[in-house]
Amino acid sequence: MAQAEISNHLVTEIRESFGKGAARKIRAVGKIPAVIYGHGTEPQHVTLPGHEVSLILRKSNQILELDIQGKVQLALVKDVQKDPVRQIIEHIDLIVVRKGEKVTIDVPVHLEGEAAPGTTVNQDANTISLEAEATAIPESVSVSIEGAEDGTQIFAKDLVLPKGSALITDEDTLIVSISIAQEQDLGEDADEAPAEEADAPAAE
Numbered sequence: 001m002a003q004a005e006i007s008n009h010l011v012t013e014i015r016e017s018f019g020k021g022a023a024r025k026i027r028a029v030g031k032i033p034a035v036i037y038g039h040g041t042e043p044q045h046v047t048l049p050g051h052e053v054s055l056i057l058r059k060s061n062q063i064l065e066l067d068i069q070g071k072v073q074l075a076l077v078k079d080v081q082k083d084p085v086r087q088i089i090e091h092i093d094l095i096v097v098r099k100g101e102k103v104t105i106d107v108p109v110h111l112e113g114e115a116a117p118g119t120t121v122n123q124d125a126n127t128i129s130l131e132a133e134a135t136a137i138p139e140s141v142s143v144s145i146e147g148a149e150d151g152t153q154i155f156a157k158d159l160v161l162p163k164g165s166a167l168i169t170d171e172d173t174l175i176v177s178i179s180i181a182q183e184q185d186l187g188e189d190a191d192e193a194p195a196e197e198a199d200a201p202a203a204e
Helices: 020-028 049-057 188-199
Strands: 008-012 031-038 041-049 061-067 072-081 090-099 102-112 119-123 127-133 141-144 154-155 175-180
Touching: 008 041, 020 031, 020 090, 031 049, 041 049, 041 061, 049 090, 061 090, 102 119, 102 175
Parallel strands: 008 061, 031 090, 102 141
Antiparallel strands: 031 041, 061 072, 072 090, 102 127, 119 175, 154 175
C-alpha cells in the first residue's frame, strides 16, 4: 500500500495556441497539452514534457509538482485522454491541490494469496473510492484471500485502509466472494448422442 510521493517535478510551458491543429503540433515535438483548474482559479493551459509524463502515468492518481514560470504548483492528474487506436496521450486534465488538502480518488483493489483449493474467486469491485491527503495518496488497497473457503465474502467495510484514508464507497459494497468451482455442464445433447447412434440404420 505504498503512497504516491511528490517527486514528479516538471517544468511546464504556458500554452497560448489552441485547437486540434495546435495540439497536433505540440504532440509532434514530444510534448502534451494540458489544462490546470480548481480552487476558483482561472484555467491555465500548459504543455508538459511527453516522455517524463508517460513514465509518471504508469501509476494512477499521480501528484505533479509543476514549475509554471518559476512558480511551483501541485496538481492531481484527473483525466488522461488517449488516442483509442495508437494509445498516444492527447490531453491531460489537472486539478490544483494544496499540501494537507484531502481529495477523493478511485484506488485499485489488489487481491493477495490464493483461496482454498477447488474454489473460484469472484472480484466484484476492482476499485474503491477513498478520501486521502493529496500528498499521500495510496497507490492501491490490498486484501488477503489466502485459504478463503467457499462462501467467504469480503465487503468494503472489511478492508484495511492506509493510514490517513477514509472510505467513500458504500461500506456494504461487495469486493470479493469465494465459491465452489462449478463443473462444466455438457448438456443433454451429450447424453442423447449414443441413443441417436443406436437408432441409426445398420450399414448394408
